[in-house]
Amino acid sequence: MVAQFVRLKLTLMANSFRRSTWQTIGFVAGALYGLFVVGMVVIGLTVLGSQDPVLAGGIITLGGALVVLGWWIVPLFAFGVDATLDPQRFVTYAMPRRTLLAGLATAGVVSIPGIVTLLVALGTSLAWWRSPLALVAAVVGGLLALATCVVGSRATTTALAPLLESRRYREVVTIAAFVPIMLIGPAFAWVGARLGSDDGVTVGPGGGVGSLVADLAGVVAWTPFGAPWALAAGVHDGAWGLVLARLVVALVTLGVVWVVWDRALGRALVSPPTSGAAAQAKGLGWFARFPATPTGAVAARCMTYWLRDPRYSGSIAVVPLIPVVLLVLGGGASSVVFLALAPLTAWILGFALSADVAYDHTAFALHVSTGVDGRADRWGRVLPVLAFGIPVVLLFAVVSVAVADRWDTLPAVLGVSLGTITTSLAVSCVSSARLLYPVPKPGDSPFKQPQGAAMATLVAQMLAMLMMFVLTLPVLVLGALAIFWPQPALGWVALVVGIGLGSALLVAGARWGARIYDRRSPELLQQVLTYA
Amino acid sequence: MVDAPEPPVPVPAPAGTAGTSPVTPVAPGPVDPDPAAAAAPGAGQTPSAISVRGLWKRFGEKIAVAGIDLDVPAGSFYGMVGPNGAGKTTSLSMATGMLRPDYGSVHVHGVDIWANPVEGKRLLGVLPDGVRLFDRLTGAQLVTYAGLLRGMDRDTVAERTHDLLEALDLAADANTFVVDYSAGMTKKIALASAIIHAPRVLVLDEPFEAVDPISAANIRDILSGYVASGGTVVVSSHVMDLVQRMCDHVAVVAAGHVLAAGTVDEVRAGQSLEDRFVELVGGRQSTEGLAWLRSS
Numbered sequence: 001m002v003a004q005f006v007r008l009k010l011t012l013m014a015n016s017f018r019r020s021t022w023q024t025i026g027f028v029a030g031a032l033y034g035l036f037v038v039g040m041v042v043i044g045l046t047v048l049g050s051q052d053p054v055l056a057g058g059i060i061t062l063g064g065a066l067v068v069l070g071w072w073i074v075p076l077f078a079f080g081v082d083a084t085l086d087p088q089r090f091v092t093y094a095m096p097r098r099t100l101l102a103g104l105a106t107a108g109v110v111s112i113p114g115i116v117t118l119l120v121a122l123g124t125s126l127a128w129w130r131s132p133l134a135l136v137a138a139v140v141g142g143l144l145a146l147a148t149c150v151v152g153s154r155a156t157t158t159a160l161a162p163l164l165e166s167r168r169y170r171e172v173v174t175i176a177a178f179v180p181i182m183l184i185g186p187a188f189a190w191v192g193a194r195l196g197s198d199d200g201v202t203v204g205p206g207g208g209v210g211s212l213v214a215d216l217a218g219v220v221a222w223t224p225f226g227a228p229w230a231l232a233a234g235v236h237d238g239a240w241g242l243v244l245a246r247l248v249v250a251l252v253t254l255g256v257v258w259v260v261w262d263r264a265l266g267r268a269l270v271s272p273p274t275s276g277a278a279a280q281a282k283g284l285g286w287f288a289r290f291p292a293t294p295t296g297a298v299a300a301r302c303m304t305y306w307l308r309d310p311r312y313s314g315s316i317a318v319v320p321l322i323p324v325v326l327l328v329l330g331g332g333a334s335s336v337v338f339l340a341l342a343p344l345t346a347w348i349l350g351f352a353l354s355a356d357v358a359y360d361h362t363a364f365a366l367h368v369s370t371g372v373d374g375r376a377d378r379w380g381r382v383l384p385v386l387a388f389g390i391p392v393v394l395l396f397a398v399v400s401v402a403v404a405d406r407w408d409t410l411p412a413v414l415g416v417s418l419g420t421i422t423t424s425l426a427v428s429c430v431s432s433a434r435l436l437y438p439v440p441k442p443g444d445s446p447f448k449q450p451q452g453a454a455m456a457t458l459v460a461q462m463l464a465m466l467m468m469f470v471l472t473l474p475v476l477v478l479g480a481l482a483i484f485w486p487q488p489a490l491g492w493v494a495l496v497v498g499i500g501l502g503s504a505l506l507v508a509g510a511r512w513g514a515r516i517y518d519r520r521s522p523e524l525l526q527q528v529l530t531y532a
Numbered sequence: 533m534v535d536a537p538e539p540p541v542p543v544p545a546p547a548g549t550a551g552t553s554p555v556t557p558v559a560p561g562p563v564d565p566d567p568a569a570a571a572a573p574g575a576g577q578t579p580s581a582i583s584v585r586g587l588w589k590r591f592g593e594k595i596a597v598a599g600i601d602l603d604v605p606a607g608s609f610y611g612m613v614g615p616n617g618a619g620k621t622t623s624l625s626m627a628t629g630m631l632r633p634d635y636g637s638v639h640v641h642g643v644d645i646w647a648n649p650v651e652g653k654r655l656l657g658v659l660p661d662g663v664r665l666f667d668r669l670t671g672a673q674l675v676t677y678a679g680l681l682r683g684m685d686r687d688t689v690a691e692r693t694h695d696l697l698e699a700l701d702l703a704a705d706a707n708t709f710v711v712d713y714s715a716g717m718t719k720k721i722a723l724a725s726a727i728i729h730a731p732r733v734l735v736l737d738e739p740f741e742a743v744d745p746i747s748a749a750n751i752r753d754i755l756s757g758y759v760a761s762g763g764t765v766v767v768s769s770h771v772m773d774l775v776q777r778m779c780d781h782v783a784v785v786a787a788g789h790v791l792a793a794g795t796v797d798e799v800r801a802g803q804s805l806e807d808r809f810v811e812l813v814g815g816r817q818s819t820e821g822l823a824w825l826r827s828s
Contacts, residue, residue: 280670280707280708280709281670281673281707281709282707283672283707284672284673284676285670285673287673287676287677287680292680292685292686292689293680293683294680294681294682294683296680297676297677297680297681298681300677300680301666301669301677304668304669304673305666305668308668309668360666361664362662362663362664363663363664363665363666363667365630365660365663365664366665366666366677366678366681366725367681368629368630369628369629369630369653369656369658369660369726370653370678370681370682371629371649371650371652371653371654372681373650376681442664442667442668443667443711522629522630522631522632523632525630525631526631529663
């Protein structure tokens with residue numbers, strides 16, 4: 001029975017390759033990259049293990065704990081990422097729960113993350129090659145950790161399934177997930193900077209970094225996440241009491257998550273998924289506020305989507321984080337980098353529309369069947385972004401200038417920002433009528449990348465970005481001259497050019513996009529139909 | 533082109549002549565809309581609400597529609613039946629301006645929909661099958677959206693939205709997001725979006741799928757009343773019984789061809805529509821198979 005689950009999983013994987021050559025190539029590239037990373041980690045740890053086993057043990061414990069934590073938590077955010085073996089699909093087969101559990105658990109290992117984790121778990125044990133006993137303990141601990149990963153992730157997702165089934169909850173969680181993802185880069189930069197400065201003071205391993213790792217690992221080794229990874233370190237030190245205690249922690253953890261999963265699955269199998277309480281909205285919302293014309297209607301609909309659909313509101317949720325990221329990456333408020341805040345935000349908002357028809361997915365059929373003209377469709381999509389984008393960009397421009405204390409650059413920053421938002425919207429007007437690419441479907445997680453068109457997506461996005469760059473070049477050059485040369489008079493020129501050229505481009509882009517739209521809206525519909 | 537649609541004119545006539553029995557009261561049903569239809573398109577003398585000529589569509593290797601000619605008489609309740617993959621949805625998509633045909637022409641009340649899509653689509657109300665809706669809107673918002681996209685004014689849209697939600701038994705869920713609707717409710721709200729601008733021709737692809745019997749009866753009443761007042765309805769369906777009871781005209785489509793078209797009585801030729809359909813399309817399996825499935 002377990003073998004059948006594994007075979008099912010392998011067949012599903014193999015079938016997904018048959019659908020597209022590009023997908024296969026993407027998978028192979030991803031697998032090679034994964035193997036490369038695993039290889040580097042293993043080699044690094046093996047070398048380190050022969051020089052400083054204590055530090056290696058600490059790093060393995062900390063890294064391993066992160067991996068387990070990731071397995072448990074990530075599926076809660078990235079719902080729908082891998083539902084190939086959703087237990088709900090086995091409800092109608094008469095199958096003992098024990099068999100189902102064993103099958104699903106084994107099949108969980110047969111996945112890309114599963115295999116990578118397995119390789120890492122076994123590979124890291126090589127760090128202990130100098131002490132055979134510790135090596136054995138590391139292999140046992142690694143396998144225990146892998147089991148904890150797989151069973152734990154099933155336990156959390158199944159136990160929280162009733163919550164995850166609520167659309168409202170999923171959307172809130174998804175938007176919240178943008179925050180840590182945005183902050184990963186800056187966090188690493190910050191930690192790197194801190195560790196770097198520590199290294200400067202205390203030279204060599206066992207110093208600042210070493211003691212920090214050792215202290216942290218000492219705590220983490222007692223948690224359910226770190227215990228299995230810390231077995232080998234204990235064996236290496238000959239602290240058998242410690243090893244026994246950590247083994248107990250690891251085994252109890254595995255037992256508890258297994259029971260939790262078992263219970264939750266038992267409950268899930270007899271209570272089919274419900275969509276939870278239906279949400280309500282009073283009245284007509286934005287439709288009552290925008291003018292009662294086709295353009296106004298499209299604008300009202302887009303405005304509603306910017307606020308209600310996580311695929312759009314995720315972009316809005318990111319906006320307040322942009323200053324934080326720039327502050328950290330730019331190395332402080334005094335930096336000129338911070339002046340890029342408003343133009344960058346303007347570009348993100350304008351680029352968000354570059355595949356807007358694809359975001360409608362097949363609901364776009366309503367626009368085709370009602371015969372909406374291109375002008376109404378294009379302007380309806382642009383207006384909401386202008387309506388909330390321009391105030392945000394203006395605010396960011398003033399804030400960035402104030403924080404960087406470069407008030408002389410205000411006209412230049414304003415000119416570049418307003419020029420960027422109008423120009424990027426202009427390009428989006430054309431590209432969303434001409435260069436569609438698959439995007440996450442309505443109701444899917446915004447993190448779920450649609451399969452099979454990575455190349456087309458890349459080309460379309462690069463083209464759109466290139467056009468945006470070329471068209472904003474005049475105002476970018478003027479702005480840069482005004483800021484770096486310092487030539488404040490040029491700043492005013494940049495402001496005039498930014499607003500003038502930008503609005504002219506926007507009008508031209510919307511008109512061109514409208515003409516393309518009028519000519520090929522049925523083709524656009526057929527294209528999004530193929531994204532089903 | 534103008535000649536071609538002539539044949540359907542006598543369509544009501546068979547009903548009259550076939551009325552050898554004095555059941556003439558039935559005749560006014562199909563006949564009645566004709567004066568209205570003839571009066572409305574005063575410009576031309578095309579009694580066809582939809583006239584399709586030589587429609588072809590190929591997807592890669594597969595020819596989905598291979599030269600379809602159809603005339604939907606104005607004021608008729610026209611059924612389109614066919615097995616899965618027969619090309620019904622493809623034909624209806626091409627007839628409503630949503631899929632560009634490789635060859636062929638489509639006229640809606642004399643307007644070439646592919647040469648003049650804006651004017652053609654104004655005459656049409658379309659319920660496509662297998663597409664999503666803007667489901668982050670509430671039911672009331674979605675219907676309002678469809679009305680405003682058609683360029684209607686706010687008050688009319690508000691009034692008709694209210695009427696439609698009442699008539700389709702969705703008033704209680706007017707403020708619920710469409711994403712939380714059941715399949716049948718979704719079908720009904722899509723129908724409401726398709727008819728809010730009171731089009732002259734309604735093209736409905738599988739309108740009764742997943743709709744509960746009471747709502748289906750309500751929808752049938754709405755459509756019959758609409759036809760009685762001179763409108764034209766085209767529906768595709770798998771349910772022969774429904775088509776036989778509801779429609780006055782029918783076309784049987786299979787493998788991209790029209791196998792038979794005309795009034796329901798002409799097409800079924802004395803048999804039940806279902807039997808006639810099976811006879812035309814073929815492909816029934818002998819019932820001897822699956823012996824092991826018999827429980828005794």
